[in-house]
Amino acid sequence: MPEAARVRAASAAAVLVAVLSFFYRFNALGGAFGGFGNDHFIHLSRARQIVAGELPFRDFSDPGAPLTSLTSALAQWLFGYSLIGEAILSVGALSIGAGLTCWLAFRITGRVWPGLVVGLLQIAIAPRLYNYPKILLTAAGILIAWRYVDRPSPARLYALPAIIAVGFLFRHDYAIYLGTLAAATVLLVHRRDVTAGARLVAQVALLSLLALAPFLLFLQASGGVVRYFTQSAQFARADSRRTSFTFPVFDVHVSGPLLAPAPEAPAARARVNVRWNAGVTADERSTLEHKYSLVRGEAREGTTWTYELADTSPGNIEALVRDANVLDTHGVNRSSYTASNAPPDRSWRATLARLQPAQALTSGGNAVAWLYYVLVSLPGVTAWAWIMRYRSDISNREQLETLSPYLWPVIITMALLAVGFLSRGTTEARLADVAVPAGILTAWLLISPRFPARIAVAAVLLVSTWEIGVLGAVRSTADRSGFLDGATAIADRASRVARTLSASPPIQSLVDDANTPTARLARWVSRCTAPGDRLLVIGNMPELYFFSGRLAAGGHVWFVPGYGTTQEAQEETLSRVRAHHVPLVIADAERYDTEYAPEFPIVGHYIAAEYEPVGLFPPAGVTMRLRRGAQWTAIDADTGLPCGAATQ
Numbered sequence: 001m002p003e004a005a006r007v008r009a010a011s012a013a014a015v016l017v018a019v020l021s022f023f024y025r026f027n028a029l030g031g032a033f034g035g036f037g038n039d040h041f042i043h044l045s046r047a048r049q050i051v052a053g054e055l056p057f058r059d060f061s062d063p064g065a066p067l068t069s070l071t072s073a074l075a076q077w078l079f080g081y082s083l084i085g086e087a088i089l090s091v092g093a094l095s096i097g098a099g100l101t102c103w104l105a106f107r108i109t110g111r112v113w114p115g116l117v118v119g120l121l122q123i124a125i126a127p128r129l130y131n132y133p134k135i136l137l138t139a140a141g142i143l144i145a146w147r148y149v150d151r152p153s154p155a156r157l158y159a160l161p162a163i164i165a166v167g168f169l170f171r172h173d174y175a176i177y178l179g180t181l182a183a184a185t186v187l188l189v190h191r192r193d194v195t196a197g198a199r200l201v202a203q204v205a206l207l208s209l210l211a212l213a214p215f216l217l218f219l220q221a222s223g224g225v226v227r228y229f230t231q232s233a234q235f236a237r238a239d240s241r242r243t244s245f246t247f248p249v250f251d252v253h254v255s256g257p258l259l260a261p262a263p264e265a266p267a268a269r270a271r272v273n274v275r276w277n278a279g280v281t282a283d284e285r286s287t288l289e290h291k292y293s294l295v296r297g298e299a300r301e302g303t304t305w306t307y308e309l310a311d312t313s314p315g316n317i318e319a320l321v322r323d324a325n326v327l328d329t330h331g332v333n334r335s336s337y338t339a340s341n342a343p344p345d346r347s348w349r350a351t352l353a354r355l356q357p358a359q360a361l362t363s364g365g366n367a368v369a370w371l372y373y374v375l376v377s378l379p380g381v382t383a384w385a386w387i388m389r390y391r392s393d394i395s396n397r398e399q400l401e402t403l404s405p406y407l408w409p410v411i412i413t414m415a416l417l418a419v420g421f422l423s424r425g426t427t428e429a430r431l432a433d434v435a436v437p438a439g440i441l442t443a444w445l446l447i448s449p450r451f452p453a454r455i456a457v458a459a460v461l462l463v464s465t466w467e468i469g470v471l472g473a474v475r476s477t478a479d480r481s482g483f484l485d486g487a488t489a490i491a492d493r494a495s496r497v498a499r500t501l502s503a504s505p506p507i508q509s510l511v512d513d514a515n516t517p518t519a520r521l522a523r524w525v526s527r528c529t530a531p532g533d534r535l536l537v538i539g540n541m542p543e544l545y546f547f548s549g550r551l552a553a554g555g556h557v558w559f560v561p562g563y564g565t566t567q568e569a570q571e572e573t574l575s576r577v578r579a580h581h582v583p584l585v586i587a588d589a590e591r592y593d594t595e596y597a598p599e600f601p602i603v604g605h606y607i608a609a610e611y612e613p614v615g616l617f618p619p620a621g622v623t624m625r626l627r628r629g630a631q632w633t634a635i636d637a638d639t640g641l642p643c644g645a646a647t648q
Contacts, residue, residue, distance in 0.1 A: 010106035010115060017119035018099030024123055025091045027481035027493040030298070033543055034083040034501055034509055040130040041542040044086060045557040047072035051081075052551055058222035060555040060576075061564065063235035066215070067169035068133060081549070083501040083509055090129040097135035098122045101436050104142055105443035108406060114446045118439030121465060126472040127432035133170040134421070138436040141167065141178045142410060145185040149405045152189050157200065160186070161207035168212060172232060173420065179208070180416055184409035191405075231564075238562030245424050248369035270312055270339035272331035275304045280325050282508070292320045298496050303327070312339045367467035368428045374464055375431065375438055376422060379415040382407070382441045385448065393449065407444060410437050428471065507547045520638065521617055522547035525584070528636055528643035534580040538596050538607075539588030539622070553582040554603075561599045570602035577606075585611045585625040592623065614642065 029035030036044070049060050050073035056062030062069055072086055079085030102119030106112055127135055141163050148156040160182040167174030183201045190197030219228045274294065276285060280303070289297060293311035300306055309317075314337040321329055321337065332339045386407060390400050414437035421433040445457045469475070482489035503509035507526060510519045518541070525535060525548035534553035537544055542557045554573040556564065564573065585607055588596065597604035611625035617639070626632070626642060633644030 006106075006110070006112065009112045010103060013106070013112050013116050014099040014103040014119070017102040017116065017123065018095045020120075021095035021098040021123045022091055023490055023494055024477065024481050024483060025094060025126070025129075026087060027483075027490060027497055028477050029087055029091075029497050030500055031296075033547075034087070034506070036083065036086070036129060038540070038543060039128075040086075040090075041546050042558050043068050043072045043130060044076075045542040045545040045552060047076050048081075048546060049551055049557075051076050055218075055222070057219060057228055060552065060557070061231075063228075063232040063563070064172045065170060067166070068171065071170075079502075080504050081506065082504040083506050084498060087497075087501050090132045093132035093136045094127055094129070097132070097139045097436060100136075100139035100143060101439045104139065104146070104436075104440050107146060108403075108410075108440055108444050109447045111447060114443035117446070117461075118443050121468055122432075122435040122439055124465075124472045124474050125432040125435055125468045126477070127435060128429055131433055133167075133174070134433045135436060137163070137167045137170060137174055137178065138413075138417075141181050142413075142436065142440070145181055145409060146406055148185060149189055157186075157204065158207060161204050161211055164204070164208045165211035168208075169215060175208070177413060177416055177420065179205070181409050181413045184412050185405060188405040188408055231569075235560065235563045238560045240424070241562055245427070248365070248372045248427060250366055250369045251363060270309045270331065271306060272309050272329055272339065273300065273304055273306050274320070274326055275302070275328040277325045277327055278303055284325070288323070288325060292316060292323075294320075299499055300496065309339055314338060364428070364471060367470040368431070370467045371431050371464060371471070372422060372427055374460060375434055376418045378438055378441050379411045379418065382411050382414075382445060385445060385453070386411075389449070396449075407441075410440050413437050414441060431471070505547075505549050507549070510547070517617070517621075518543065519547070521586075521622065524636055524639045524641060524643075525550060525586075528632075528641070529583060530581075532581065533584070534577075534582045536577060536582050536585045536607075537587070538585065538592055538600075538603075541586070541588070541622075544586065551580075553577045553580055559596060559600065561595050565599050567602065570600055573600075573603055574606055583627050583630050586617075587623050587625065589616055589621050589623045617641070 033041070043065070046056065046060065046062055046069040050056070050069060054060055056066040056069055071089065075085030075089040079088070098119050101122050102115040105115035105118050109115070122135075144156075144159045144163050148160065150156075164175050164178045164182060167178040182204055186200045186204060187194075187197045190200065216225055219225045222228075272294075276288075280288070285305075289295070289307070293309065293316060294305075294307035295310050296308045297305045298307075309332075317332050317339060318337040320326060321332065386400065386404075390397055393400075414434060417434045417437060421430050424430065442457075442461065446454065446461070448454045448457060478484050480493075482491075482493035500509050505526070507519070507522055522544055525544070529535070529548075529550060531549065533550060535545060535548065535550040536553040537557075538559050540558050540560075545552050545557055553576065555576045556573065564570070587607075607625060610628060612628045614624045614626050616623055624641060632642035635641070636643035
C-alpha cells in the first residue's frame with residue numbers, strides 16, 4: 001500500500017477509535033451520581049468554587065492540580081450547572097487519547113492493524129473518568145516529542161516545555177514524567193553531540209520554568225510559593241497514608257471443570273414506558289414509581305419515562321394503567337394486564353456463548369495480578385527485544401538506530417509510570433493509567449520479525465485481552481451503551497444520557513438515585529438552606545457540595561487526615577468559615593470522633609462551641625450539627641430535620 005494511502009487509513013482508524021470510545025463511555029453514564037466516581041467530585045466541587053469567583057490556593061485548598069479544577073470550571077461555565085459539560089470533557093479527552101494511541105502505534109510500526117488493536121484495548125480497559133489528563137497528556141507529550149524527532153527545529157523544541165508546563169498545572173508530578181520523556185528524546189536525537197543535547201535539555205528546563213512564571217507569581221501573591229509547595233507535599237504524604245501497596249497475588253486454586261457453561265441469567269425485568277400527566281411533580285412521580293415498583297427510570301421525551309417493572313403481577317399493572325396520573329403506557333398488554341419477557345435462549349449458540357473458564361482463573365484479583373505483572377515487565381521486555389534485534393540483525397541496525405529516539409523515550413517513560421502510577425494502592429484503578437505507552441510498546445512488539453516472538457506476544461496479548469474484558473466489564477458496558485443492539489440503539493442511548501446529564505440543577509439528574517441516602521441528604525440541604533449559605537462537611541463527601549448546590553466553607557471540599565492540620569492551617573480554615581454564613585455542619589459519623597476531631601482539634605473545638613448536634617442521618621452515616629441560636633422555620637417532611645433558611 002502506498003505511504004499516502006496508509007496514512008489516510010491510519011487517520012481513519014484513529015478517528016474511528018476515538019468515535020467508538022466516546023459513545024462507548026458516554027452511553028454508559030447515568031445511574032449513581034451520573035456515572036461519576038466519588039473522587040471526580042473533588043474537582044467538580046472545586047470547579048463550582050471557581051465559577052463562583054474564587055481561585056485555587058488563594059481562596060480554597062487545591063494542592064497540586066489547579067488546571068484540572070479550572071478545566072472543569074470552564075466546562076461548567078460553557079454548559080451550565082449540570083453534569084453534561086464534565087461528561088463531554090472527560091469522555092472526550094479519553095477518546096482523543098485513545099485515537100492518538102492508535103495513531104502513535106501506527107507511527108512506530110508503519111501498520112494500521114496494531115494501532116486498531118491497542119486503541120480498542122485502551123477503550124476496553126476503561127480508564128477512570130477523572131484520570132483523563134494522564135491519558136491525554138501522555139499521548140500528546142509523545143506526539144510532540146516524536147514531531148521533534150521527525151524534524152528537530154526550534155519551534156518543535158519549544159513545544160516540549162509547553163506540554164511539560166501544562167502537565168505540571170494539571171498535576172504536578174506529570175512534569176516529572178513529561179520532562180523525562182522530553183529529556184530522553186532530545187538526548188537521543190543529539191546522541192552524537194552530547195554537549196549540544198545537554199544544552200538543549202537545559203533550555204527545555206528553563207523554558208518550562210518561564211512558562212510557569214505567571215503561575216508562580218500568582219502563588220507568591222496569594223500566600224507564597226514556599227507555603228504552596230509545602231502544603232502540596234503535605235497533601236501528597238497524607239494521601240499516600242490512605243492506601244498501602246502490596247504486590248498482587250495470583251489465586252491458583254481451581255475447583256470444578258476448567259470449562260463449563262455459566263448458569264442461565266434470570267430473565268430480564270420487563271421494560272415499560274409511562275407517559276405521566278403534565279401536572280405530576282417530581283416528588284409525586286417518585287411516590288408513584290415506588291407505589292408501582294417502577295425502578296431504574298430514565299427520562300425520554302416530554303413527560304414520558306422508561307422503567308424496569310419489578311412487580312409484574314396483573315393487579316399492579318392494572319392499577320398502573322388505570323391511575324389518573326398516567327396518560328399512556330407502552331410495553332404491557334392492556335387486556336390481560338401482563339408483561340412478558342423473552343424466554344431463555346437454550347440453543348447451542350447460546351450455550352456456547354455462556355461457556356467460561358473456572359472462576360478462579362477469571363477472577364478480578366487474578367486479572368489485576370496478570371495485567372500488573374505484564375505492564376511492569378513491558379518496558380524491560382521491549383528493551384530486551386530491541387537489544388536482541390540490534391545484535392542479531394546486522395542488516396537492520398541502521399533502521400533500529402533511526403527508531404531509537406522514538407522507542408527508547410517511551411520505554412523509559414513507561415518504566416517511570418509503572419513506578420509512579422502502578423506501584424501504589426488501589427492497583428485495579430490505576431492499571432489503565434499507563435495505557436498509552438503500554439499500547440505503543442505492545443504494537444511494536446507485535447511486529448517482531450521472528451515468528452516465535454510474534455506468537456509469544458500474541459499469546460500474552462490474547463490472555464491480557466480476556467483479563468481486560470473481565471476488569472473493564474466490557475460485556476455489560478457494551479450492553480448498557482447500546483453497542484449490542486446496533487446504531488439506532490447507540491444513538492437513542494446517547495440522546496437519553498445527554499438529556500439526563502443536562503438536568504440543571506444536577507440533583508434532578510439523579511433519576512436512579514432518587515431515594516438513596518446521599519441523594520436524600522443533598523436534596524434536604526438544597527431544600528432547607530438558602531442558596532447563599534455555605535456548607536461545612538467534615539469527611540470525604542465532595543459530591544454533597546456539588547449536588548446540593550452549596551459551596552464549601554473552610555476552603556476544603558475534602559478534609560484529609562494529615563493535611564491542613566497545623567495550627568496555622570486550621571486557623572485559616574476557621575477564618576474562611578467565619579467569612580460566610582454557615583448554618584450547618586455535616587460530619588462522617590463513623591470517623592469524626594476517631595480521626596477528624598483528633599487530627600483537626602482547633603476546628604473540632606470551634607464546631608463543638610458553635611454548633612449543636614441535632615441527630616444522626618442514619619442512611620448516609622452522617623451527623624448533623626446546626627449553628628447554635630439559629631432559627632429554622634419548619635420541619636422537613638422527608639427527613640424530619642429542621643428546614644428553612646436560618647438566621648442569626
